[in-house]
Structure formats: structure tokens, C-alpha cells
Amino acid sequence: QVHLVQSGTEVRQPGASVKVSCKASGYPFNSYGFTWVRQAPGQGLEWMGWISGFNGNTNYAQRLQDRLTLTTDSSTSTAYMELRSLGSDDTAVYYCARDQGSNGYSPWGQGTLVSVSS
Amino acid sequence: EIVLTQSPGTLSLSPGERATLSCRASQSMSGTYLAWYQQKPGQAPRLLVYGASSRATGVPDRFSGSGSGTDFTLTISRLEPEDFAVYYCHQIGSSPLTFGGGTKVDI
Numbered sequence: 001q002v003h004l005v006q007s008g009t010e011v012r013q014p015g016a017s018v019k020v021s022c023k024a025s026g027y028p029f030n031s032y033g034f035t036w037v038r039q040a041p042g043q044g045l046e047w048m049g050w051i052s053g054f055n056g057n058t059n060y061a062q063r064l065q066d067r068l069t070l071t072t073d074s075s076t077s078t079a080y081m082e083l084r085s086l087g088s089d090d091t092a093v094y095y096c097a098r099d100q101g102s103n104g105y106s107p108w109g110q111g112t113l114v115s116v117s118s
Numbered sequence: 119e120i121v122l123t124q125s126p127g128t129l130s131l132s133p134g135e136r137a138t139l140s141c142r143a144s145q146s147m148s149g150t151y152l153a154w155y156q157q158k159p160g161q162a163p164r165l166l167v168y169g170a171s172s173r174a175t176g177v178p179d180r181f182s183g184s185g186s187g188t189d190f191t192l193t194i195s196r197l198e199p200e201d202f203a204v205y206y207c208h209q210i211g212s213s214p215l216t217f218g219g220g221t222k223v224d225i
Contacts, residue, residue, distance in 0.1 A: 037217075045208070045220075047208075047215040097163075102168065106164075106165040109162065
């Protein structure tokens with residue numbers, strides 16, 4: 001069974017960085033990419049970016065590309081999302097999802113709450 | 119950027135009724151790249167439909183997607199209690215990838 005398990009809640013001060021992990025199991029890691037999506041409290045979904053599980057190619061949302069880095073570690077079947085220079089508007093639940101291309105994102109991780117506050 | 123506008127914002131219905139959710143794109147796009155997701159409170163989104171009309175694995179056949187060009191629809195033929203949730207459309211055909219604002223289906 002395919003599963004994505006994310007790391008736990010993070011609390012950061014403004015200006016800091018955060019790195020969230022997403023461990024995959026139940027399928028060949030290199031066969032799919034990962035998409036990251038975030039959701040601010042009470043708000044809708046925002047696409048952040050994508051990384052290939054095969055060769056590490058990336059595609060970032062323009063408004064985040066200066067602060068966002070997506071990586072993968074095939075030895076541990078884990079994808080990572082690092083966001084720098086955090087501000088209060090980065091407070092959100094961050095989700096990873098297995099990217100099946102035109103077949104959609106499935107499954108999703110359980111989500112990681114990142115709270116930015118002084 | 120393709121803007122996806124979902125309507126209505128909230129749909130108040132009863133179990134057994136039919137729900138029709140709309141997703142309108144700001145420019146014509148291929149249905150190949152349009153998906154629908156369901157999100158319940160406190161849970162991650164779940165893929166329902168991809169390619170505008172293909173149901174994802176395990177999705178009940180009361181859910182159906184249709185549409186082309188700029189107008190796409192998700193229909194729930196007979197609402198079950200577990201279907202009360204927020205539904206998002208999402209396009210992956212043009213960067214930046216975008217989500218609609220969501221339609222909440224509640225009782």
C-alpha cells in the first residue's frame with residue numbers, strides 16, 4: 001500500500017527556515033515525482049512546486065522560488081521541502097503528494113503544520 | 119496564469135440530493151489537465167477525478183466529472199453523509215499550476 005508520512009509540527013520565528021520531510025513507501029520511489037501544496041488557516045490550496053523522483057528536476061511557483069528548495073533522497077525514499085526567510089504568512093499546513101502527472105496527486109501525506117510567530 | 123473560479127462558494131443540500139459543482143477557467147485548457155479533489159475537515163485532500171472525467175481508484179461512481187475548454191463540472195449524483203466536504207478543482211496544464219477557491223458542500 002502506498003503511503004506518504006510527513007514530519008511533525010514545526011514552530012519558527014520570523015526570518016528562520018524550516019525543512020519538512022515526506023517519507024514514501026509501497027512503490028518504486030524513482031517512478032514518480034512529488035508535489036508540495038500548502039494551506040493557510042481557513043484558506044484554500046496553494047501549489048508550491050514539484051520535484052522529479054527520477055532525476056531531481058524541479059519546478060517552483062514563481063512567488064516562492066527565491067525561498068523554496070525541494071530535494072529528494074532516494075536512499076531513504078524521502079522528499080524534502082525547505083522554505084527560508086519565513087514570515088507570518090507562511091503559517092500553513094504543508095502537504096506532499098505523489099505526483100502521477102496527468103493522473104493527479106495521490107496519495108497525499110498527512111500534512112505538517114508550520115507556525116511562524118515571534 | 120490560468121485562474122480557476124469555482125461556484126457556488128457554498129452548496130447547501132441534503133443527503134440523497136444531486137450536487138453540481140462548477141469550475142470555470144480564465145482561458146481555454148485541455149481537460150487532460152483538470153482534476154478534482156475532496157477535502158474533509160482536518161484531513162489531507164483526496165483525488166477524486168483526473169483528466170476532467172476519469173475517476174480515481176476507489177472513488178464511488180456517484181462522482182462524475184465532465185467539461186471541456188473553460189467549463190468543467192463535478193457532479194455527485196446522490197449525496198451520502200460522507201460527501202459533505204470542500205471540493206477543489208486544479209489545473210496542471212499551464213505554469214503556474216493553480217487551484218480553484220473551493221466549493222463547500224454542506225447540509
